[in-house]
Amino acid sequence: xxxxxxxxxxxxxxxxxxxxxxxxxxxxxxxxxxxxxxxxxxxxxxxxxxxxxxxxxxxxxxxxxxxxxxxxxxxxxxxxxxxxxxxxxxxxxxxxx
Amino acid sequence: xxxxxxxxxxxxxxxxxxxxxxxxxxxxxxxxxxxxxxxxxxxxxxxxxxxxxxxxxxxxxxxxxxxxxxxxxxxxxxxxxxxxxxxxxxxxxxxxxxxxxxxxxxxxxxxxxxxxxxxxxxxxxxxxxxxxxxxxxxxxxxxxxxxxxxxxxxxxxxxxxxxxxxxxxxxxxxxxxxxxxxxxxxxxxxxxxxxxxxxxxxxxxxxxxxxxxxxxxxxxxxxxxxxxxxxxxxxxxxxxxxxxxxxxxxxxxxxxxxxxxxxxxxxxxxxxxxxxxxxxxxxxxxxxxxxxxxxxxxxxxxxxxxxxxxxxxxxxxxxxxxxxxxxxxxxxxxxxxxxxxxxxxxxxxxxxxxxxxxxxxxxxxxx
Numbered sequence: 001x002x003x004x005x006x007x008x009x010x011x012x013x014x015x016x017x018x019x020x021x022x023x024x025x026x027x028x029x030x031x032x033x034x035x036x037x038x039x040x041x042x043x044x045x046x047x048x049x050x051x052x053x054x055x056x057x058x059x060x061x062x063x064x065x066x067x068x069x070x071x072x073x074x075x076x077x078x079x080x081x082x083x084x085x086x087x088x089x090x091x092x093x094x095x096x097x
Numbered sequence: 098x099x100x101x102x103x104x105x106x107x108x109x110x111x112x113x114x115x116x117x118x119x120x121x122x123x124x125x126x127x128x129x130x131x132x133x134x135x136x137x138x139x140x141x142x143x144x145x146x147x148x149x150x151x152x153x154x155x156x157x158x159x160x161x162x163x164x165x166x167x168x169x170x171x172x173x174x175x176x177x178x179x180x181x182x183x184x185x186x187x188x189x190x191x192x193x194x195x196x197x198x199x200x201x202x203x204x205x206x207x208x209x210x211x212x213x214x215x216x217x218x219x220x221x222x223x224x225x226x227x228x229x230x231x232x233x234x235x236x237x238x239x240x241x242x243x244x245x246x247x248x249x250x251x252x253x254x255x256x257x258x259x260x261x262x263x264x265x266x267x268x269x270x271x272x273x274x275x276x277x278x279x280x281x282x283x284x285x286x287x288x289x290x291x292x293x294x295x296x297x298x299x300x301x302x303x304x305x306x307x308x309x310x311x312x313x314x315x316x317x318x319x320x321x322x323x324x325x326x327x328x329x330x331x332x333x334x335x336x337x338x339x340x341x342x343x344x345x346x347x348x349x350x351x352x353x354x355x356x357x358x359x360x361x362x363x364x365x366x367x368x369x370x371x372x373x374x375x376x377x378x379x380x381x382x383x384x385x386x387x388x389x390x391x392x393x394x395x396x397x398x399x400x401x402x403x404x405x406x407x408x409x410x411x412x413x414x415x416x417x418x419x420x421x422x423x424x425x426x427x428x429x430x431x432x433x434x435x436x437x438x439x440x441x442x443x444x445x446x447x448x449x450x451x452x453x454x455x456x457x458x459x460x461x462x463x464x
Contacts, residue, residue: 013407013428016173048236056174057193060407061430084370084380085405086179086429087273088207089170089195089246091221 002097004078005069008060014083016090018055022075025049030071035064057083101373107215110197111148111155111164114222119166119254121154123281130159136253137200137278138315150310151251152214153198163254169223170195170211170246172233178429180243180273180294181333181365181404183414184452187424188431191271192234195246196255197222200277202310203298205337205375212247227259231266241292245273253282260289276319277311283319293323293330299341300349308340317353324358329453332358333365333404334389338378342385344392351393360397361451366390367404387411400450419446424455433457 006015021027029045041061047054058068072078078097081090123135130145134154141149143156153165177189199212211217225233234242242263244256249272260270272286273294297316298309305313323330334350336342347366354362366389368381386403390411393401399417403409407428414424416436423437433455436444441452 018171053171054174055171057176057179057429059176059429060427062427063408085207085372087181087245089173089193089211091210091218 001071001073002076002078003069003071004080004095004097005067006080007067008065012082012084013060014086015058016055016081016083017058017070018053018079018081018093019047019072020053020077020079021047021051022077025073025075027073027076029073029076031058031068032071033061033065033068035062036066038064100376101209101216105216106218108217108219110214110217110219110222113219114168115224117167117224118155118157118162118164121161121163122254122257122285123279124161126159130156132156132159132161134161135279136282137250138312139200140279149200151198151200153196153251163252165197165252166255167224167226168197169225170197170221171223172225172230174237174239175243176429176431177241177243177271178426178431180245180271181296181367181402182271182292182294182331183365183402183424183426183431184331184363184400184450185292185329186241186454186456187433187452188456188458189241190237190239191241191243192230192237192239193243193245194225194230194249196249196252197247198251199248200250200311201248201275203373204308205335205369205372205378207370207372208247209373227255227262230259231263231268234263234268235266240267241269241271243271243273245271245294248274248277250274250276250278250282253285257285257289264289275309275311276316277309278315278319280315280318280322283322287323287326287328291328293328294333295320295323295330296333296335297350297353298335299346300353301346304340317357321357324362331363331365333367335367335369336381336386336389337369337375338381338385342381342389347389347392348396351396351398354393355397361399363400363402364393364398365402365404366393368406370405381405383409414450414452416443416446416448416450418448419443421445423450424452 079093080095198214269291271292412426
């Protein structure tokens with residue numbers, strides 16, 4: 001499994017995450033939001049084997065949320081894009097693995 | 098962010114992308130194989146083998162084609178609040194869809210790397226059919242398609258076709274635009290769009306001419322058409338540092354909304370960030386958009402918000418009558434309180450806010 005971890009800063013509260021699935025397999029991606037003084041919040045994203053690429057916005061959901069990480073399988077390439085505006089589609093990623 | 102400079106590479110996608118063109122819906126054939134595009138107020142006269150201002154509508158053999166039909170940025174799952182829509186199904190997921198080219202050229206455009214067609218890198222082109230988009234939304238349990246990013250105005254034919262089909266499957270359509278369109282185009286959109294997010298850049302013709310290369314009066318007329326139609330819409334105004342962050346600018350848009358639309362029309366004052374040809378200006382201070390909001394509320398508008406900030410009371414919805422906090426927001430996350438019911442009524446005083454389909458989550462009730 002691969003992992004992308006991100007610590008929220010005061011300047012940016014949005015990211016786009018793009019997942020490119022390299023071979024036709026059903027895939028599962030786990031997103032874990034880490035909150036101070038609370039239990040982590042976990043979402044599981046299921047991606048059908050017919051989907052070759054999936055993109056979504058992730059935003060900081062609470063002041064107690066300090067960071068999040070995404071765990072994903074080897075057959076997925078994850079790209080992360082920084083946004084400093086909400087109605088914005090960034091094209092240059094700062095992370096790709 | 099990609100910084101714009103004089104060495105930014107240019108591309109000619111007309112030579113590189115697959116031919117998925119469709120004949121334009123709104124144009125007039127003229128003499129000598131020339132056409133007049135009727136999509137926006139420019140009414141570009143386009144001779145054979147030439148393109149209009151937007152660069153994605155091309156005259157081939159005396160027929161005007163939408164060359165970017167079925168061409169898109171990557172579809173992206175977002176929240177409806179991304180589009181400066183706070184009063185329609187708060188917290189809903191949307192499938193955001195963008196395209197290439199624009200019929201404006203704003204000096205501070207955040208999406209210039211594909212709204213300005215010549216800078217669009219071929220690697221950013223994706224192809225989706227109408228059916229694929231509908232299937233994507235349905236398989237992800239998304240109820241709203243959002244036509245957004247560059248300006249969906251220039252994607253008119255694909256928006257109309259897909260929106261019609263999407264409606265048949267129970268999906269809704271959101272159109273986020275600077276609304277620099279012909280009246281004829283707006284009337285067609287009114288038939289298929291369920292939510293409009295309208296961006297008014299400023300209330301000043303000289304500003305439009307100088308900084309957007311467009312003009313203001315059609316935008317205002319189109320906005321009034323939407324208001325008269327009864328379709329849900331919200332207005333946003335990008336407050337640009339050293340251009341529109343002043344009381345004169347705030348008052349003009351406040352007066353327009355109050356006098357030509359309604360005091361109940363949601364208005365969003367949104368922060369600018371430096372981009373494209375406007376890199377030397379600082380990001381709009383949060384205090385400026387908060388001041389604009391305060392002024393609008395004092396003038397009588399009922400629902401005024403700020404945008405492109407994640408922490409402020411000015412993101413929240415309060416009951417205009419009893420001032421009770423109804424919906425709290427943090428960034429793009431929405432937390433309806435126990436003080437508002439699912440139909441948008443303040444439980445304390447019975448005021449109907451007009452906010453539709455409120456869904457109370459289980460975490461966290463308050464921030």
